[in-house]
Amino acid sequence: MTNDSYDKPMPEPTPDSAPYWAGLQQHKLLLQKCAGCGRIRHYPRPMCDACYSTDVTWVEAAGRGKVHSWTITHHAFVPGFRDELPYVLATVDLEEGVRMNAQLRGADPVSLRIGLPVRVDYERAREGLTLPILRAEG
Amino acid sequence: MSLREVGAVTGVGETAYSRDSGRSVLALQLEASLNAIRDAGLDPKDIDGIIPYAGAVVAEDFVTNFGIPDLRFSATTPLGGASCVAGIQAALAAIKAGICRHVLLPIGRNGSSGGRIGMRVQQMPQFRVVGEFEMPLGAIAPAQLYAPMARRHMELYGTTSRQLGEIAVSTRGNAILHGNAMMTRPMTIDDHQASRMISDPLRLLDCSLESDGGAAIVVSGAEYARDLRKRPVYVTGIAEGHPDSPSAITQRPDMTRLGLAKAAPKAFAMAGVTPADIDVAEIYDCFTYIVLCQLEDIGFCKKGEGGPFVESGAIRLGGKLPINTHGGLLSQAHVVGMNHVVELVRQLRGEAGPVQVTDAEIGLVTGYGDMGDGSVAIMRGG
Known part of the structure; x- marks a missing residue:
């Protein structure tokens, strides 16, 4: 890209x-x-x-947390996200006591719940930009 | 010292609402303003205070176009959708201080024809934090930023999409009766449930409109309000409230509570009334869930009970607490909630025509903006 x-x-x-x-x-x-x-x-x-x-x-950060809430987005508000639809955006309570927000990858939507354990991973978006993502633990 | 009965809304005005006005934002605001000023029985040159909505239009534009000779007060209240009601508080404070007598609060936008909300919001100062830390991840639009509040409410309290649908359906019914509304096709719960998912749990019919149009009010000092053309509608209680972590919902300790939860008790205390005394309420409705959450934060029902409350029919015309009698942002038009103030004033004057709530004496109007700012005014007919 x-x-x-x-x-x-x-x-x-x-x-x-x-x-x-x-x-x-x-x-x-x-x-x-x-x-x-x-x-x-x-x-x-x-x-x-x-x-x-x-x-x-x-x-x-240890990179571990639990889902606080989420949304599953079905509409691309800018064209760059069209190919990723639908995607899960999860708000996560990190072990360190603060929250983060990121796309949760590979989770079955029906498995989503408050408290679902997740871990932080990383994804290269483009030259010079790496974004955090989340994966369900286990 | 309080702002109770310091002033009244003396004039209200609107333009037609449409998808493509073909006019400038300033022209829309001037038309709505002139309607409001004439409704009060004033001349534009009587205006000595202006609180424009932060953005495209400034107080100087009104000085120029109305030939206002002596503008003594101007300010903005940048709380997004909570700006209009917060602006009434600022107007009353300026009146109480003796700075001015008649304050114009105009708003207008080409929210439909003027381009859609996309990357440009990242540049707005109130979105700077989410612009840097969340929008790059794909959390861009309000529907996406607010949906996790609704989802958490559903998980904690069992709130359902059908209950959100009741808000959309009830509001549409009012819009159809009202007359000056963009959406005139009847809606059922099934229509709501069949509408496409935007950002789960928010469907298309949970989202407000994109509209072209303008609305304006005049707030006058009580002693100058009495002899004007219309019965004054007195502001008896008013407050604004900012949630914890006001710039990022993600970091908010309790994401099911809005800034309004801090403001509402102050407004009720000032007015000397309780939620049970409210005859009609116009509740800022950028999304259905935001209405439900505000009903709880105001105290019309307990936290978590908003779903059953709306499902009971309480918010419909003829119900215990009719809300958004004009069709709101969901079905009338999105003019950032000034249309809610206009409608409340008409209700309390007895001018609301087919959507008039019988014997409406005490009413309430809210604003909700950006990531959770809130504002609320309680008014009574004069």
């Missing part, structure tokens, strides 16, 4: 989120950990809402 043919929304990393996107390239799910109070937060942002520190370390 050439860059010109990629017709899905592209992330525009900021100084606050660049390590997250770089981590995905390395197949690591990196989360911000407040250097002031130790709280883990997601999505990446400049400030800890508990202690207002802007210092962070980045910790690698």
